[in-house]
Amino acid sequence: MNKVYVLLMAGVLAASCSKKEVEMPQEGKDLIEIVTNVAPQTRVPNLEQDGSGNFVQGDVLSVFVSGNMNTIHTTYTLGTTSMTWSGLKLAGDVSEVTFSACYPQQELGSDGTFEFNTYSAEYKDLLLSEAQKVTVGTPKPVNLSFNHAMHLLNVNFTSDGYYSAEELKTLVTTCKAKASCVVDAASGRIKETKPGVESFIAEGAAAAFYLVPQSTSDVILSVKINQLTKEYSLKTLLEDLGTPQETLQGGKKITLTLKLCKDKIIVESGSIGAWGDQATVDGEVVIG
Known part of the structure; x- marks a missing residue:
């Protein structure tokens, strides 16, 4: 180091x-x-x-x-x-x-x-x-x-062939989540997370969101491409993958790979761990 x-x-x-x-x-x-x-x-x-x-x-x-x-x-x-x-x-x-x-x-x-x-x-x-x-x-x-201090949520998108690379560039991901926290300077630690919610928006086939520690049930992801729009909670998604997480912890990250099909979105894989993946899960979950 x-x-x-x-x-x-x-x-x-x-x-x-x-x-x-x-x-x-x-x-x-x-x-x-x-x-x-x-x-x-x-x-x-x-x-x-x-x-x-x-x-x-x-x-x-x-x-x-x-x-x-x-x-x-x-x-x-x-x-x-x-x-x-x-x-x-x-x-x-x-x-x-x-x-x-x-x-x-x-x-x-x-x-x-x-x-x-x-x-x-x-x-x-x-x-x-x-x-x-x-x-x-x-x-x-x-x-x-x-x-x-923050949690990093990465969302990557692939296609089964129905959507072109150019269409993937137009994809819009919205992450609704709590946005701010209070830090105690003397301890160098987060004291509390504030209740206010913001909509973080990213375009393209890869999205990265820096989130304050909070419940996974408070994080809502919305994916829109052409006429297809799907919305789901991060908590439910992780449970469906067999890796339930109650909270997002600072210093850790979740990476999800979503496959876009004609009329559905499939969770292709995911990893949960420190910033330097320690645990990986694979599988498919149909959303919507």
């Missing part, structure tokens, strides 16, 4: 959940060394063929420092900024803190949380680094391991 080493300087941080751009790096024992690594299949600007990758100079993240004090939020740009213990201005009785982070950068609310909406976000693959305990003043690197 590729790693990128980043040194960061925290500027003067104000009251709770405060945020400001950090200053230029300085040398010395006060420096906090941050080591970041990105899980395979993470979509960042620099990707290898197998989907693994690393952050590159210019990427902007949010770092959260917490403990028995209010959460400190600082934004930094990789490769150009650094962080120091003195810059955090911790109270003298604070001996241990936690570091968590997210990519892309987020605006933190006064309650120490932020909302992420996959429908409106420009970069929909939210990466979270869960809280890591760190001894104040340690010279050891702070390790931030980023993982996917």
Whole structure:
């Protein structure tokens, strides 16, 4: 797994959940060394063929420092900024803190949380680094391991020959699902999923939807090609495949292959697992 080493300087941080751009790096024992690594299949600007990758100079993240004090939020740009213990201005009785982070950068609310909406976000693959305990003043690197917070639903389409390749390009897939979640910055975890539903739309023979964790019964897929339209719940579809799933979990993905026939749609195959398939199921299910 590729790693990128980043040194960061925290500027003067104000009251709770405060945020400001950090200053230029300085040398010395006060420096906090941050080591970041990105899980395979993470979509960042620099990707290898197998989907693994690393952050590159210019990427902007949010770092959260917490403990028995209010959460400190600082934004930094990789490769150009650094962080120091003195810059955090911790109270003298604070001996241990936690570091968590997210990519892309987020605006933190006064309650120490932020909302992420996959429908409106420009970069929909939210990466979270869960809280890591760190001894104040340690010279050891702070390790931030980023993982996917969203669930990835892939839907691919083939034809039994009735529909041409050109017709498949006109296919429209609509995914109705909950779209936003609340993240607790201090823990680096999703706190709750919000009830609002959006319609995610994709055209063509392949569709990919980044979804917040939610019940599979809340996810409704609609497929339209020419005069044929079919709608079904993801929960029922997975049950018919013999792989029932009650919830969509962050960091995992479902991939379905649907075969389009003259007057029906057949589920040709599917896989469920981490982003890097771990389990595969095969079979056919007639929809409608």
